[in-house]
Amino acid sequence: MWAKVESGSITKLYPFPKKLTIDNIQYDKNIFSMWTTAELEAKGIYQVVQDNSNLKDKEFYTNTDITYTFSSGTVTAAYGSATARSMTDTLFTAEDEAAIPSQVEGTVKTLGLKTEMKKKVNNIAGGHLSKYDWYILRAASGGTAIPSSISTYQAAVRTKANTHCTTIDNASNVDALAVLVFDWPAQP
Numbered sequence: 001m002w003a004k005v006e007s008g009s010i011t012k013l014y015p016f017p018k019k020l021t022i023d024n025i026q027y028d029k030n031i032f033s034m035w036t037t038a039e040l041e042a043k044g045i046y047q048v049v050q051d052n053s054n055l056k057d058k059e060f061y062t063n064t065d066i067t068y069t070f071s072s073g074t075v076t077a078a079y080g081s082a083t084a085r086s087m088t089d090t091l092f093t094a095e096d097e098a099a100i101p102s103q104v105e106g107t108v109k110t111l112g113l114k115t116e117m118k119k120k121v122n123n124i125a126g127g128h129l130s131k132y133d134w135y136i137l138r139a140a141s142g143g144t145a146i147p148s149s150i151s152t153y154q155a156a157v158r159t160k161a162n163t164h165c166t167t168i169d170n171a172s173n174v175d176a177l178a179v180l181v182f183d184w185p186a187q188p
Contacts, residue, residue, distance in 0.1 A: 001048040002032065002040070003068060003075040010068050010075060013048070020045075046070070051078035060085055060113060060178045084174035088112040113177055118165045121182060125161035128184060129154055149188040156185035 004012040014020075017032035022043050031040065037047065048068065055063055064080035090110040092103045103109070111119075132154060135146045164182050171177045 001050075001077070003046050003048050003070070005044050005046055005070050005075065008070060010070050013068065014045075041073070046073075046075040048075045048077050051076050054079040054081055056082040057178055060174050086110070086112045087114050087171070087174060087177065089115050113174065114168050114171070117168045117177060117180075121161055121164045121168070124182070124184070125157050128157045128187070131187075147188075153185060153188045160184055 001016075002014040003010045004014070014032075017029040019029050020027045020031070027043075032045075040046070061082035061084055063082045066077045066079060069076050069078070089108045089112045092105050092107050092109045094105045096103045096109065097105045108115075132150050135150050138144060139146050160183070164180075167180060168177065171180065
């Protein structure tokens with residue numbers, strides 16, 4: 001990405017090479033790849049330096065929009081401070097219900113991170129368990145009993161899902177949630 005700088009201010013951004021007219025002279029888009037940095041800068045075109053030092057994982061944080069600054073001969077694209085997403089569910093209020101009667105006060109308006117993560121854990125557990133549901137159906141219809149390795153595995157998956165959900169509930173802040181890694185029992 002490049003930026004056009006005029007009188008010390010960024011006047012235009014170029015996310016990709018394109019034809020340009022500078023000082024009434026038209027230039028082909030190949031100037032972005034063929035010209036040296038000095039040649040481009042002489043025409044007021046600066047390569048944008050990306051500063052991701054404040055960029056955080058979108059799953060856990062709301063990042064600001066990128067701002068572009070020009071200082072000391074460098075154009076920098078940077079994020080402001082990220083805001084942690086809410087760990088708890090947001091509920092509809094009486095005002096919400098008054099404005100839109102279908103929104104019932106006290107019901108969930110927006111899921112919090114903890115609820116979202118527990119849903120993911122339970123969906124993963126369900127995926128592990130569903131592979132072996134046919135054993136249960138076969139046994140229930142009078143067929144062969146469920147092998148002990150399958151029963152043991154299913155119990156281990158349920159236990160692990162409960163442990164993971166407890167770990168999520170016990171997380172004290174968003175950073176603690178962001179570093180959680182969930183392991184699962186080996187399949188039989």
